[in-house]
Amino acid sequence: QQQVKQSPQSLIVQKGGISIINCAYENTAFDYFPWYQQFPGKGPALLIAIRPDVSEKKEGRFTISFNKSAKQFSLHIMDSQPGDSATYFCAAFGQGAQKLVFGQGTRLTINP
Amino acid sequence: DSGVTQTPKHLITATGQRVTLRCSPRSGDLSVYWYQQSLDQGLQFLIQYYNGEERAKGNILERFSAQQFPDLHSELNLSSLELGDSALYFCASSVGDRDPYNEQFFGPGTRLTVL
Numbered sequence: 456q457q458q459v460k461q462s463p464q465s466l467i468v469q470k471g472g473i474s475i476i477n478c479a480y481e482n483t484a485f486d487y488f489p490w491y492q493q494f495p496g497k498g499p500a501l502l503i504a505i506r507p508d509v510s511e512k513k514e515g516r517f518t519i520s521f522n523k524s525a526k527q528f529s530l531h532i533m534d535s536q537p538g539d540s541a542t543y544f545c546a547a548f549g550q551g552a553q554k555l556v557f558g559q560g561t562r563l564t565i566n567p
Numbered sequence: 568d569s570g571v572t573q574t575p576k577h578l579i580t581a582t583g584q585r586v587t588l589r590c591s592p593r594s595g596d597l598s599v600y601w602y603q604q605s606l607d608q609g610l611q612f613l614i615q616y617y618n619g620e621e622r623a624k625g626n627i628l629e630r631f632s633a634q635q636f637p638d639l640h641s642e643l644n645l646s647s648l649e650l651g652d653s654a655l656y657f658c659a660s661s662v663g664d665r666d667p668y669n670e671q672f673f674g675p676g677t678r679l680t681v682l
Contacts, residue, residue, distance in 0.1 A: 498673030
């Protein structure tokens with residue numbers, strides 16, 4: 456119930472394309488869903504986050520879509536650039552769990 | 568640069584040994600979190616301290632312990648090391664305690680290799 460399942464494990468997208476990473480959760484007590492971006496040799500950094508009272512949040516080329524009834528959320532990267540090549544983690548937090556639960560990560564490669 | 572510092576950057580040791588990882592949070596942050604990142608387990612939350620007190624515990628083994636000192640830096644102690652403990656260990660910090668909307672800022676990590 457504390458798991459967050461993330462797919463795909465790896466993704467290759469051409470420059471200018473749309474990158475889509477999906478996550479699903481079971482625990483309905485989760486109420487905060489951040490996405491983290493991690494470059495090689497660095498720690499994860501918060502990219503964008505959403506709460507379940509909205510279905511979509513957009514920041515620049517990054518958009519989170521949230522489907523509360525399906526218990527799924529996804530990250531869309533529009534006009535993907537080689538600089539977006541990194542590992543992306545979805546996560547979830549609930550007051551009951553008192554901790555961030557991370558997905559397994561997606562290694563994204565943007566080909567020039 | 569997140570403002571969170573971790574030392575050492577790399578650590579190579581043998582099975583059965585004990586090591587200490589150190590973390591200094593961002594200035595003003597009172598919470599420190601420890602995470603383990605391995606290839607097969609992903610990012611796993613270990614433990615959180617807030618202003619010197621343990622606040623939340625995750626999948627932390629009994630061989631592992633942590634503490635947060637009065638100057639707010641934290642240490643993660645790993646003992647009786649096994650091959651499977653080889654991983655990246657991240658420290659993160661945030662301003663607050665239980666508020667999930669306080670962003671966690673991650674340090675660069677310590678890569679532990681147990682031979």
